[in-house]
Amino acid sequence: MTTALPKSAAALVAKAAEPEFAAWRRNIVRLGGCTNPIHLVGAATVYDTTTGAALLSYGSDVYGGRLLTACGNRRATVCPACSGLYRADTYHLVRAGLVGGKHIPETVSRHPRVFATLTAPGFGPVHTRRERDGRVRACRPRRAGECCLHGAPAGCRERHSASDPRLGEPLCPRCYDYAGAVLWHAFAGRLWHRFGLELRREVARRVGLTRTEFGEVARLSYAKVAEYQRRGLIHFHAVIRLDGPDGPGSGSTLPSWAGVPLLVDAVRAVIGRVRLVAPGADVVGRRVLRFGPQVDVRPVSSHSRGVAGERRPASAAAVAGYIAKYATKGAESAGAVDGRIRHAREMVVLPVRAHVLRTIGTCWWLGGLPEFAPLGLRRWAHMLGYGGHFSTKSRGYSTTLTALRQARADHRAEQQRASLGVPDHSTVTVGQWRYAGRGYSPEAALLAASVREGGGLHGA
Ligand SMILES: [Zn+2]
Ligand SMILES: [Zn+2]
Ligand SMILES: [Zn+2]
Known part of the structure; x- marks a missing residue:
């Protein structure tokens, strides 16, 4: 008995047969597993600043009409x-x-x-996990029967576990x-x-x-x-x-x-x-x-x-x-x-x-x-x-985050110059890009997920 491939995997297999697959794959792998990339449409040219010669031109057309760039979000829940x-x-x-x-x-x-x-x-008092000398203590010990103005218990004798959903909740919301x-x-x-x-x-x-x-x-x-x-x-x-x-x-x-x-x-x-x-x-x-x-x-x-x-x-x-x-x-x-x-x-x-x-x-x-x-x-x-x-x-x-990012960009530019055969010349990239959406197609999402897991779907 054979199991049908999930739709996204089938789409990825079909994609691999297309001539521009290698460029498409490179573009996604380069994002390092970003969950919500930004799509850009446009083109750029790399010039040699000494001679003024155009060394390389590239446009979003090589990536199926879009150039993807990482979202850059700082929050772990977002990306x-x-x-x-x-x-x-x-x-x-x-x-x-x-x-x-x-x-x-x-x-x-x-x-x-x-x-x-x-x-x-x-x-206002909230449920708290209190630890001292490695032992969990009672949340808020008070005399039995002691209440706030609103009739809610003024104390809590529980030793809350770290995952107790009541942690951080006020003992009486009206007192808070x-x-x-x-x-x-x-x-x-x-x-x-x-x-x-x-x-x-x-x-x-x-x-x-x-x-x-x-x-x-x-x-x-x-x-x-x-x-x-x-x-x-x-x-x-x-x-x-x-x-x-x-x-x-x-x-x-x-x-x-x-x-x-x-x-x-x-x-x-x-x-x-x-x-x-x-x-x-x-x-x-x-x-x-x-x-x-x-x-x-x-x-x-x-x-x-x-x-x-x-x-x-x-x-x-x-x-x-x-x-x-x-x-x-x-x-x-x-x-x-x-x-x-x-x-x-x-x-x-x-x-x-x-x-x-x-x-x-x-x-x-x-x-x-x-x-x-x-x-x-x-x-x-x-x-x-x-x-x-x-x-x-x-x-x-x-240092600054900007300086750290610039160092990475400089390193990439250095690699690009080496690949263009002009390692000693300085180059400048002139481009014009426009925002064209976000996210992945199902097959790209599958590839990105494998990059996140450290796989990267080698081959092709
Ligand atoms: Zn991202
Ligand atoms: Zn409590
Ligand atoms: Zn109260």
């Missing part, structure tokens, strides 16, 4: 392949700022630096301050910005310098990422580093007072102090926004095997891995939705848990009020009100 590349780049970028590499000298590893976690404050949580998210980026300004001021003050004098002898730089917690609020994880006046370069001399304990103490003091007052006090009550009381600031060692998440010094590799991991996630890790919500009616059918839906609903409600119009809360409702970037770094931290 695992492109997100993997983004994660690797972020890892190298963060690591270079800790131990050197990518044009950053190794001497950077002697600069004082800390790994800090800045949390959101509480907006949804407006406060949403406003905190809307201002989280500004809180971070204020934190940076205050930290410079604080370090300067501790060593007896004015801010101007401080700027002449030292610089602070950072790389940070936002991570969604189960309760639907973000944490910031950040590497904060103290450099000489010229940043991480070897010519930059660190001032004698620069040390890790100074940085740890200053970061702690400032996290506890930064605050902003949210607008709209007459609508939802006065909200003073600040970071949560759980503050974790620890040194980063270049060599130790420390793991980010423990109280020991964190190792550079663990910190870089941690930041890179969260740089590829979005609000979906809190159980929210992938895409923007454009109409209130969409909320009725969102496949999210009740707590997330209430947060999204609060974004929608506040976003429709004139007091909160500048915050764009409806636009960021699917992110639970946080409209900031997921991973950012200050200008002087290390």
Whole structure:
């Protein structure tokens, strides 16, 4: 008995018989398994800049009328392949700022630096998995029968498993301050910005310098990422580093007072102090926004095997891995939705848990009020009100994602020049491309899936 090939496999076999199959296959394999490529229509010509001669012309016609290009999305839920590349780049970028590499000298590893976690404050009790000394503790022990204003139990004696769906859910939704949580998210980026300004001021003050004098002898730089917690609020994880006046370069001399304990103490003091007052006090009550009381600031060692998440010094590799991991996630890790919500009616059918839906609903409600119009809360409702970037770094931290991508493009151009027989000449590519759609045909999707699994369908 023979089994019929699935339709997509049959289409792939038929495709393999076509004369342009090799070019078609190359185009898809080159995308590295991207799940949702962009189609371009157009043409390009490579010129020799010395002689002005046209060396090579190519158009989308060689790929069945379309040139496919990888989507480049950073999020693992959208495109695992492109997100993997983004994660690797972020890892190298963060690591270079800790131990050197990518044009950053190794001497950077002697600069004082800390790994800090800045949390959101509480907006009401939520079910929590508490672990101490390797043992799971009761969620929220309270006297039996103790209730909130609404008659809901004030405590929870369960030892929640890591996969318990109640984790992050409020004990009483009516006690939970949804407006406060949403406003905190809307201002989280500004809180971070204020934190940076205050930290410079604080370090300067501790060593007896004015801010101007401080700027002449030292610089602070950072790389940070936002991570969604189960309760639907973000944490910031950040590497904060103290450099000489010229940043991480070897010519930059660190001032004698620069040390890790100074940085740890200053970061702690400032996290506890930064605050902003949210607008709209007459609508939802006065909200003073600040970071949560759980503050974790620890040194980063270049060599130790420390793991980010423990109280020991964190190792550079663990910190870089941690930041890179969260740089590829979005609000979906809190159980929210992938895409923007454009109409209130969409909320009725969102496949999210009740707590997330209430947060999204609060974004929608506040976003429709004139007091909160500048915050764009409806636009960021699917992110639970946080409209900031997921991973950012200050200008002087290390290399940039753009520089890492450019290095790859330069390498490809070098290979192309070698194949054209003009390795020593510089070339320029002039092209004109237009967007023509997204995605794969069934046979291309099958090939892309095999690339993702590391196969690549050799032969043909
Ligand atoms: Zn992709
Ligand atoms: Zn509980
Ligand atoms: Zn209550």
